[in-house]
Amino acid sequence: MYLKDLCEIHGASGNEEQVRTYIQEQLKSVDQPGQVDVLGNLFFERKGNGKSDKTILLLAHMDEVGLMVTNIQDDGLLAVSPVGGVDPRVLPGKRVWVGENNTPGVIGYKAIHLQKDDYKTIPNWEKIRVDIGVQKKEEAQKTVSLGDYVHFYSAFEEYENRYVGKALDDRGGCAILMALYRELPVLDYNVVFAFVVQEEIGLRGSGSTLKRYKPDAAIIVEGTTAGDNPELKKERWSTHLDNGPAISYLQSGYALDYRLFEAILAFANQKGIQYQLKGRTVGGTDGTRLAGSYFGVPCAGVNIPSRYIHSPVSVISKKDFENTKQLIADILTEEILLKALEVKV
Amino acid sequence: MKELIKKLAQVSAPSGRERKAHLAILEELEGFIDGHRFDNVGNLIVWKNGNGENKKKIIFDGHADEIGVVITHIDERGFLRIDPVGGVNPLMLLGVLMNFDGITGIVSYEAETDEDARKSLTQPSYDRLFVDIGATSHEDACKKVHIGQFGSYLSPFFDLDPMLVSKSMDDRVACAIVVQTIKETQHPYHDIYGVFAVQEEVGLLGAKVAAYDLHADIAIAVDVTAHTDTPKGNKRMDLQLGKGPAIKIKDKGSISDETIVRLLTTCAEENQIPFQYEVLVFGGTDAQGYQLTGAGIKAGTLSIPCRYVHSPHEMVHIQDVTNAVRLLKAVALKPNW
Numbered sequence: 001m002y003l004k005d006l007c008e009i010h011g012a013s014g015n016e017e018q019v020r021t022y023i024q025e026q027l028k029s030v031d032q033p034g035q036v037d038v039l040g041n042l043f044f045e046r047k048g049n050g051k052s053d054k055t056i057l058l059l060a061h062m063d064e065v066g067l068m069v070t071n072i073q074d075d076g077l078l079a080v081s082p083v084g085g086v087d088p089r090v091l092p093g094k095r096v097w098v099g100e101n102n103t104p105g106v107i108g109y110k111a112i113h114l115q116k117d118d119y120k121t122i123p124n125w126e127k128i129r130v131d132i133g134v135q136k137k138e139e140a141q142k143t144v145s146l147g148d149y150v151h152f153y154s155a156f157e158e159y160e161n162r163y164v165g166k167a168l169d170d171r172g173g174c175a176i177l178m179a180l181y182r183e184l185p186v187l188d189y190n191v192v193f194a195f196v197v198q199e200e201i202g203l204r205g206s207g208s209t210l211k212r213y214k215p216d217a218a219i220i221v222e223g224t225t226a227g228d229n230p231e232l233k234k235e236r237w238s239t240h241l242d243n244g245p246a247i248s249y250l251q252s253g254y255a256l257d258y259r260l261f262e263a264i265l266a267f268a269n270q271k272g273i274q275y276q277l278k279g280r281t282v283g284g285t286d287g288t289r290l291a292g293s294y295f296g297v298p299c300a301g302v303n304i305p306s307r308y309i310h311s312p313v314s315v316i317s318k319k320d321f322e323n324t325k326q327l328i329a330d331i332l333t334e335e336i337l338l339k340a341l342e343v344k345v
Numbered sequence: 346m347k348e349l350i351k352k353l354a355q356v357s358a359p360s361g362r363e364r365k366a367h368l369a370i371l372e373e374l375e376g377f378i379d380g381h382r383f384d385n386v387g388n389l390i391v392w393k394n395g396n397g398e399n400k401k402k403i404i405f406d407g408h409a410d411e412i413g414v415v416i417t418h419i420d421e422r423g424f425l426r427i428d429p430v431g432g433v434n435p436l437m438l439l440g441v442l443m444n445f446d447g448i449t450g451i452v453s454y455e456a457e458t459d460e461d462a463r464k465s466l467t468q469p470s471y472d473r474l475f476v477d478i479g480a481t482s483h484e485d486a487c488k489k490v491h492i493g494q495f496g497s498y499l500s501p502f503f504d505l506d507p508m509l510v511s512k513s514m515d516d517r518v519a520c521a522i523v524v525q526t527i528k529e530t531q532h533p534y535h536d537i538y539g540v541f542a543v544q545e546e547v548g549l550l551g552a553k554v555a556a557y558d559l560h561a562d563i564a565i566a567v568d569v570t571a572h573t574d575t576p577k578g579n580k581r582m583d584l585q586l587g588k589g590p591a592i593k594i595k596d597k598g599s600i601s602d603e604t605i606v607r608l609l610t611t612c613a614e615e616n617q618i619p620f621q622y623e624v625l626v627f628g629g630t631d632a633q634g635y636q637l638t639g640a641g642i643k644a645g646t647l648s649i650p651c652r653y654v655h656s657p658h659e660m661v662h663i664q665d666v667t668n669a670v671r672l673l674k675a676v677a678l679k680p681n682w
Binding site: 233234235236237247249250252253254255256257258261265277278279280281282288291292293294295296297298 | 359429491492495557558
């Protein structure tokens with residue numbers, strides 16, 4: 001299963017090689033080896049039947065958030081810094097993998113017996129250390145070096161209607177693109193499947209995609225915040241699991257193309273396809289980069305609602321995952337995006 | 346000129362929903378331009394060809410979008426929750442009317458307890474605000490508005506001569522300046538490109554794309570800026586309404602290209618146009634987008650000092666506006682820099 005494999009592979013931003021290799025290995029049997037650009041982005045292009053010279057880009061990012069070793073202390077403990085947005089509160093008491101050798105480690109914390117009011121303070125990067133079970137710097141240096149990536153240790157699991165694992169942001173998107181690449185028929189126009197690097201540290205990977213393929217429109221497929229925790233006001237939830245793919249209209253730095261947004265909504269309403277509208281507008285996606293770079297590409301955002309993202313365990317709904325894939329497939333086969341853009345502004 | 350400013354400022358067109366502003370601008374420019382087009386992200390680009398021997402390609406940019414809000418939730422009783430579009434301090438919204446494509450909403454705040462009410466008023470946040478469109482139920486509200494719908498301030502235009510007040514002077518006053526400049530410059534020396542850029546308020550998005558497309562020699566962003574001439578106004582800067590358009594030296598997003606500062610200064614002096622210099626300790630304009638994209642375009646900003654920027658009532662001085670038009674006309678006509 002693509003999703004399980006993808007979530008268990010380690011690939012923090014800048015370290016996407018194993019993810020890329022996996023996707024390439026899995027997809028190359030279909031009809032082509034795929035293309036890798038200088039930044040490490042991976043592309044599969046499905047040429048159309050020639051009736052249209054237009055190109056639609058589907059994009060998901062391969063990287064996940066993680067940590068990096070910034071110092072190996074004399075006592076063998078590792079100081080770390082976040083790669084992408086990581087809340088230090090989710091780290092104490094968690095297991096991690098360090099470096100290329102996958103050295104196991106734990107992120108320690110003060111035992112509750114010794115605490116007084118410690119619970120009132122938020123753990124911070126000054127205090128977070130990774131313990132790989134050695135007592136001396138020299139011992140640690142045998143397997144770990146400065147700049148090693150640290151990845152969350154977390155097995156992928158299936159519950160009744162849930163997938164649970166790390167990195168569902170955005171391996172969920174990657175898995176959907178992989179499935180679509182296999183399943184979609186040849187269409188009238190070209191479709192490019194882009195698996196990009198370094199989204200989590202500032203949308204660094206996706207820009208180069210534009211010059212390579214000059215797409216006419218793009219769909220960004222992301223794992224997006226649910227934020228439907230019971231302690232939060234329902235009015236301020238971002239998305240809710242099982243309510244279907246989440247369509248976004250505004251995000252950090254970009255109001256998503258209104259022609260595409262309205263066309264997708266109209267299409268889903270007409271066909272009775274379940275969807276939800278994202279309730280929050282914070283956070284960015286590669287859409288901001290694509291729309292604002294070079295000649296600018298109109299983007300739509302179709303997202304898988306994901307609980308607890310950017311932590312060692314995130315949770316998505318099986319139903320939402322399937323429905324997100326299906327909605328994108330329908331949008332593509334019915335040419336919704338190109339039709340929407342034909343209408344002059 | 347006042348009518349033009351009123352017409353453009355009163356259009357409701359937040360970032361990403363600039364269509365109505367663009368149509369109003371095009372209507373004004375009909376018969377005065379050599380062509381126009383919309384680019385991939387929806388920027389309106391108009392042009393007027395110059396007849397000069399050594400003509401250059403000049404961009405005059407006024408962003409078409411305005412700040413606003415977007416509906417993120419509709420509750421069981423038909424009240425709306427919102428998020429900002431661009432930099433809208435929630436403090437500005439308390440008690441304000443918003444316009445969602447013709448549906449009027451009143452912004453109010455949660456006040457479950459005295460303490461809660463106090464908190465809403467002293468530390469306003471989008472978590473505590475809601476909008477009342479007079480709906481009697483969820484279903485009733487859904488007939489009028491939808492999640493993902495953008496709204497803008499609903500506030501009128503006032504002529505407090507010589508001051509003008511309206512919503513969205515940022516940046517429709519600049520759109521009006523660019524429109525008027527093109528109208529009044531029948532035979533420019535240089536090729537003039539008017540860029541009515543989209544999505545400035547959320548991140549200079551349109552300007553970045555226009556910069557890549559147009560390969561211009563220079564770009565002048567026209568935008569509103571701060572003021573310091575009100576009671577206890579900012580002491581670190583000097584910007585006064587009525588003292589003339591402000592030639593920007595620097596803000597947080599860009600340092601204006603020397604050649605443009607010199608060009609604007611020379612044009613102002615040669616034509617006895619009053620002006621002031623501006624060093625803004627915060628803020629940014631589309632000039633940043635033009636400078637940083639592709640190989641970069643020499644860019645600077647001509648500012649209109651404006652009181653109460655990003656509030657429902659933004660105030661400018663009519664003479665700063667007309668002098669900005671005179672200044673840009675001089676740039677369009679000046680053969681050698």
